[in-house]
Amino acid sequence: MGFSPPPTGVLSHWLSVRVRRSVQAVQRVLIRKPGGYHRLELVEEPTPSPGPGQVVVATQGVGVNYADCVVRMGLYSSAARYVGWPITPGFEFAGTVAAVGDGVDSSTVGDRVFGVTRFGGYASHVVTQPRHLFPLPAEWSMPRGASFPTVHLTAWYALCELCRPRTGFRVLVHTAAGGVGLAALGICKRLGMEAVGVVGSSHKVDPALASGAVAVIDRSSQDTWAEARRLAPKGYDIVLESSGAATMKGSYRCLRPTGRLVVFGLASMLPKAGRPVRWWRLAYHYLRMPRFNPIRMIDRNLTVSAFNLSYLFEQQELLAEAMTQLLGWEREGALPAPPIATYPLAEVGRAHSDLESGQTVGKLVLVP
Numbered sequence: 284m285g286f287s288p289p290p291t292g293v294l295s296h297w298l299s300v301r302v303r304r305s306v307q308a309v310q311r312v313l314i315r316k317p318g319g320y321h322r323l324e325l326v327e328e329p330t331p332s333p334g335p336g337q338v339v340v341a342t343q344g345v346g347v348n349y350a351d352c353v354v355r356m357g358l359y360s361s362a363a364r365y366v367g368w369p370i371t372p373g374f375e376f377a378g379t380v381a382a383v384g385d386g387v388d389s390s391t392v393g394d395r396v397f398g399v400t401r402f403g404g405y406a407s408h409v410v411t412q413p414r415h416l417f418p419l420p421a422e423w424s425m426p427r428g429a430s431f432p433t434v435h436l437t438a439w440y441a442l443c444e445l446c447r448p449r450t451g452f453r454v455l456v457h458t459a460a461g462g463v464g465l466a467a468l469g470i471c472k473r474l475g476m477e478a479v480g481v482v483g484s485s486h487k488v489d490p491a492l493a494s495g496a497v498a499v500i501d502r503s504s505q506d507t508w509a510e511a512r513r514l515a516p517k518g519y520d521i522v523l524e525s526s527g528a529a530t531m532k533g534s535y536r537c538l539r540p541t542g543r544l545v546v547f548g549l550a551s552m553l554p555k556a557g558r559p560v561r562w563w564r565l566a567y568h569y570l571r572m573p574r575f576n577p578i579r580m581i582d583r584n585l586t587v588s589a590f591n592l593s594y595l596f597e598q599q600e601l602l603a604e605a606m607t608q609l610l611g612w613e614r615e616g617a618l619p620a621p622p623i624a625t626y627p628l629a630e631v632g633r634a635h636s637d638l639e640s641g642q643t644v645g646k647l648v649l650v651p
């Protein structure tokens with residue numbers, strides 16, 4: 284029996300389906316201009332091919348960080364420096380290797396991986412380099428992999444690189460039930476330090492205690508600084524400050540001699556609920572920032588550090604050292620998995636809105 288071609292109309296339909304299937308579209312979140320959630324646009328484009336030395340990962344989870352909201356607001360300086368507009372936010376992802384470029388022998392198609400990227404993570408496919416990928420532990424889900432690196436690297440860098448942790452140190456952790464906060468509490472406990480968490484609502488107290496805090500201050504019902512003093516009458520050895528002008532002066536004041544204040548976030552200064560950035564409000568907060576006096580700092584033996592992880596992206600040795608240590612602690616069971624809320628990639632606006640509400644606990648992950 285010979286092959287008889289389908290009638291012309293059927294043939295063209297059959298061909299168009301084949302064409303649509305062979306040029307698969309991938310999805311990416313694009314922000315063309317700074318603004319509210321409506322600026323998060325989902326666009327389709329052809330599947331990327333890896334260049335020499337590159338790997339394409341088909342993502343099954345993409346971590347959402349508060350910094351992504353700051354990128355969307357147009358206030359993230361390293362986004363302007365490294366990418367500009369339009370930009371796809373996203374620092375972390377997990378998925379399966381979909382293609383490898385020439386010269387790559389450390390990754391194979393089908394490998395389950397998680398990784399970091401300096402922007403560009405909010406997409407169904409991420410083009411990256413093997414040095415930014417890590418094998419996904421067999422017992423981890425994709426959302427777990429997608430939510431691990433950024434917050435743990437941030438907390439690790441603040442505590443282990445900038446502070447020289449010692450057993451018995453008292454550590455004050457602001458925004459303690461958020462992504463970075465819970466990661467910091469786990470690391471403090473693993474290193475024998477006693478972390479006191481500060482949270483903005485009562486439903487965050489238990490998750491912070493479960494992640495290793497020895498005590499939690501609920502800002503909504505307690506006097507933060509009176510309680511902080513009661514819990515550490517001699518002061519704190521380390522304060523992790525990601526809140527901003529609202530708390531920075533108090534954080535500095537509650538250090539004990541030889542104490543270290545590490546500043547890495549300014550969330551309380553920024554708008555909530557997708558409201559536009561008000562420059563007068565930022566200016567007001569800017570004027571409220573403490574000015575650190577080096578003479579007093581010498582006198583009281585105090586250190587103030589600040590950092591932004593995205594500027595450390597090329598420091599491969601540091602990244603490898605941090606991930607080796609963190610994954611070792613994770614294998615020991617010392618870093619509890621945080622609560623993770625998942626959202627379809629197309630609902631990225633809802634994820635940003637939830638994160639900016641200040642009510643979320645743990646991590647948010649987009650699922651392409």
Ligand SMILES: NC(=O)c1ccc[n+]([C@@H]2O[C@H](COP(=O)([O-])OP(=O)(O)OC[C@H]3O[C@@H](n4cnc5c(N)ncnc54)[C@H](OP(=O)(O)O)[C@@H]3O)[C@@H](O)[C@H]2O)c1
Pocket residue numbers: 347348349350433434437457458459460461462463464481482483484487525526547548549550551552553554555590591592593638639640641642643645
């Ligand atoms: N420098 C770096 O390299 C780096 C890297 C990662 C993260 N960060 C910073 O670390 C902080 C935590 O990041 P994350 O991704 O883990 O977020 P998150 O802590 O999961 O969520 C943000 C939390 O900040 C608090 N908050 C206070 N004012 C807020 C406001 N106006 N809008 C929204 N939240 C507000 C809320 O907690 P409470 O009300 O309970 O305090 C909220 O739940 C952020 O400030 C982020 O920018 C910095």
